[in-house]
Amino acid sequence: MSSAPPPATPHSVDTLYRDHHGWLHGWLRKRLGDREQAADIAQDTFLRLLLSGRLPSLDEGRSYLTQIARNLLIDQWRRQRIERAYLDSIAHLAEPESPSLETRALVIETLLQIDAMLDAMPAKVREAFLLSQFEGLTYPQIAQQLQVSVSSVQKYMLRAIAACYQVLYGE
Template identity: 50%
Template sequence: MPPVDTPVQQDLHALYRNHHGWLYGWLRRKLDNAADAADLAQDTFVRILGKPQPCEIREPRAFLVTVAGGLVANHWRRQALEQAYLEALAAQPEPVAPSLETRQLILATLEEISRCLDGLPARVREIFLLSQLDGLTYPQIAVRLGLSVNVVQKAMTRAVASCYRAMYA
């Protein structure tokens, strides 16, 4: 023998049966999205079922619009928050820490450069590193170290030649 519905359950079944299609159409026009409209139509009835004290509904469509309207407002607020979060993520700089593979390549390259510069005078190594690692121009290096541009050029020539010999000799 099937269970007998209470009068409240019968009223809720009738509300769903008589107004679900209309509510879905209203939500679809409001949201311009069939999937979201279907979800919010169901959520509207779930919200009504969750009320502790069912009330007498005199104007079912007005009642449904009131409940669904609150859900629509929450939906739009959530979408705005998600969009703001995605924009904030997009505005973040690229991660500062290089990957493990990149770090190993950098360390290997630095070790190779160190080997290339071994045996050179300290001033020549410093000029080379200021140029290649710090990105300073020859005139900037000359000013920083109190040298002439010609001395910086000769030191760079010597450092590059040493690297070339270490790599290709």
């Protein structure tokens, strides 16, 4: 009669750091081509792990760290894309009309929150919101395009506007 192996126990953050930091830094450096940026993301990976309070089992250490690091890279690229788009949109403004650095930072932070909010929405809610706000379509036009009822569009919009309100004013 064979017995199953004992379940893998979680690492400590200290053990994970000692065992995998060098490997993770190298993995990130290959993908980013920048030693300092790789070091920052590696540190942020372990910080996120520490703050999460969740530790992987012994056999999942690298894959768990890789997933956290990938998510951080996606967040960083998304932030850079949004920041670049905003800066491109204000590049044509004359100096007196150009927003201050503080205002720019606040706008970029708000845009990132809106982007995260939109990303978290179900696809049809997001699509209805974008069609209404950026394409100027009416609810019946949105309903036709999404192949749903007008009452569904109303519900989608209510949900999207509530999410916007939460971004702007908190709970």
